[in-house]
Amino acid sequence: MRNAGILVIIIGALMIAYTGFNIITKEKVVDVGPIEINKEEKHPVQWSPIVGVILVIGGIAMVAMNKK
Numbered sequence: 001m002r003n004a005g006i007l008v009i010i011i012g013a014l015m016i017a018y019t020g021f022n023i024i025t026k027e028k029v030v031d032v033g034p035i036e037i038n039k040e041e042k043h044p045v046q047w048s049p050i051v052g053v054i055l056v057i058g059g060i061a062m063v064a065m066n067k068k
Protein backbone atom coordinates (compact mmCIF):
# COMPACT_ATOMS: atom_id res chain seq x y z
CA MET A 1 0.00 0.00 0.00
CA ARG A 2 2.92 2.34 0.74
CA ASN A 3 4.42 1.82 -2.73
CA ALA A 4 1.06 2.49 -4.39
CA GLY A 5 0.71 5.68 -2.35
CA ILE A 6 4.14 6.88 -3.44
CA LEU A 7 3.28 6.11 -7.08
CA VAL A 8 0.03 8.09 -6.79
CA ILE A 9 1.96 11.04 -5.30
CA ILE A 10 4.44 10.98 -8.20
CA ILE A 11 1.66 10.80 -10.80
CA GLY A 12 -0.17 13.67 -9.09
CA ALA A 13 2.96 15.82 -9.03
CA LEU A 14 3.52 15.17 -12.74
CA MET A 15 -0.10 16.09 -13.47
CA ILE A 16 0.39 19.38 -11.62
CA ALA A 17 3.58 20.18 -13.53
CA TYR A 18 2.31 19.10 -16.97
CA THR A 19 -1.33 20.04 -17.54
CA GLY A 20 -1.60 18.31 -20.90
CA PHE A 21 -0.01 17.15 -24.11
CA ASN A 22 -0.79 16.93 -27.83
CA ILE A 23 -1.35 13.80 -29.88
CA ILE A 24 -0.40 14.30 -33.53
CA THR A 25 -2.14 12.21 -36.18
CA LYS A 26 -1.50 12.08 -39.90
CA GLU A 27 -4.35 11.77 -42.36
CA LYS A 28 -4.20 11.22 -46.12
CA VAL A 29 -5.95 14.03 -47.96
CA VAL A 30 -5.04 13.19 -51.57
CA ASP A 31 -3.60 9.95 -52.93
CA VAL A 32 -3.44 10.06 -56.72
CA GLY A 33 -0.80 7.75 -58.17
CA PRO A 34 2.66 8.96 -57.10
CA ILE A 35 1.22 12.16 -55.56
CA GLU A 36 0.34 11.90 -51.91
CA ILE A 37 -0.70 14.79 -49.64
CA ASN A 38 -0.90 14.26 -45.88
CA LYS A 39 -2.39 16.48 -43.22
CA GLU A 40 -1.14 16.59 -39.61
CA GLU A 41 -3.70 17.28 -36.92
CA LYS A 42 -3.00 18.08 -33.27
CA HIS A 43 -5.42 16.71 -30.72
CA PRO A 44 -4.88 18.28 -27.29
CA VAL A 45 -5.36 16.17 -24.16
CA GLN A 46 -5.66 18.42 -21.11
CA TRP A 47 -6.66 18.10 -17.47
CA SER A 48 -7.02 20.45 -14.56
CA PRO A 49 -4.14 20.74 -12.07
CA ILE A 50 -6.76 20.23 -9.37
CA VAL A 51 -6.84 16.54 -10.35
CA GLY A 52 -3.09 16.37 -9.61
CA VAL A 53 -3.59 18.00 -6.20
CA ILE A 54 -6.33 15.48 -5.36
CA LEU A 55 -4.02 12.61 -6.35
CA VAL A 56 -1.18 13.98 -4.20
CA ILE A 57 -3.51 14.31 -1.19
CA GLY A 58 -4.86 10.79 -1.78
CA GLY A 59 -1.32 9.39 -2.05
CA ILE A 60 -0.29 11.07 1.19
CA ALA A 61 -3.38 9.58 2.86
CA MET A 62 -2.46 6.12 1.54
CA VAL A 63 1.07 6.41 2.92
CA ALA A 64 -0.20 7.75 6.25
CA MET A 65 -2.74 4.90 6.66
CA ASN A 66 0.01 2.36 6.05
CA LYS A 67 2.02 3.63 9.05
CA LYS A 68 -0.83 3.05 11.53
